[in-house]
Amino acid sequence: MKIVYFAWLRERVGVPEEVVALPDGVRTVGEVITHLSGLGENYAYAFERPSVIRAALDRKHVPLDAPLGEARELALFPPMTGG
Amino acid sequence: MKIVYFAWLRERVGVPEEVVALPDGVRTVGEVITHLSGLGENYAYAFERPSVIRAALDRKHVPLDAPLGEARELALFPPMTGG
């Protein structure tokens, strides 16, 4: 699955986007985050406080318990600070 | 006392301002309006609905039961429609 990162999440992970092969049991956004957290120190640091992470599937906001469904792009980012 | 009129009150009275000698018993704005109403048809028409009249004494809003006190200028006008 294509995953894109923004702001300090992007800086901590170290790449703006990547394609990640997800294990079969990973079906929700929250499960993706748990999976990513185990991929290395940079990921563990990026996701150390999962509760602050916001997510979008195919560019629409979703809660962390949202199923991935047929989505092609998952975006993970901190709370937004535009405006 | 100097009395100034605005908008349709000015049009109905027929003058923008005038000096009116007030009888001794006239001590409040409302009493001035009652007195003016008896001065002629134009006044009676202007003040036919006293409840819609707004007033200012020396350029400060006052209720109709406000005493005239030492005020030099009484303004009478319809509800305001600026902005």
Add this chain to the structure above:
Amino acid sequence: MAPLVVRLQAAPIDVEAETRLLSVGRGDVGAIVTFTGLCRDEKGTLSGLELEHYPGMAEAEITRIAEEAAGRWPLLGIVAIHRHGLVAPGEVIVLVAVASAHRQAAFAGAEFIMDFLKSRAPFWKKEHRSDGGEGQWVDAKESDEAALSRW
């Protein structure tokens, strides 16, 4: 509070120039809310509005309202300019612009000033009809008086 500009004028209002004063050369302003009230043509029936005012009281009353707003919210500047005389459709009748560090205060200040200006500043509008007929004085709206109760 920083700059407070209150003015009545017969000439058209230069919204951009008046509003620019609120932020030029300063780094503390984070939000500016600008309200402009425009003359409508009421589906083509009006050629304009004649704005009558009470000289001396109008400017004082708007100043009083603006200072009240400055006391309620942390504002960094207020501009309030009102036309008098004949105004054509599409022209600005009133400009209220409020600066603050943050948006909530700027919005609240601008709405407060407009709500009180509508019902407390001594201006009256008379319609000028496109067909040349005698225009009517605009009636005050009860909703404008009611709007004050929330403050």
Add this chain to the structure above:
Amino acid sequence: MAPLVVRLQAAPIDVEAETRLLSVGRGDVGAIVTFTGLCRDEKGTLSGLELEHYPGMAEAEITRIAEEAAGRWPLLGIVAIHRHGLVAPGEVIVLVAVASAHRQAAFAGAEFIMDFLKSRAPFWKKEHRSDGGEGQWVDAKESDEAALSRW
């Protein structure tokens, strides 16, 4: 609903030109509320803000918010323009301008759009420090999230 302009741009925003579109050549607009959010310098400690956004989603999300506002109030036009990239103190980060026949709808529409834009549009601000040190990512404010509950 009439014109809906939503745009992201790296270039400075021409507030006057963008807002003029809402009223030029029409007689039905009686009120325009304009919000501009400006880059603050935080008492001289910042040389600017870097605005990161999610291309593709940012414009779509602002459009969605603007259309929601247009469904709630009788609006006659909306302009919403957001900068991205580096913005200097005093420059406009975001412009939201809303036209309506009357002021209440224009104020409500502009505040609604700004409240949701703040917490829902995918933008993130990073500080650039005047002293050249590493700047921080701006933290989201709880008050911005809380502001949504009133709508």
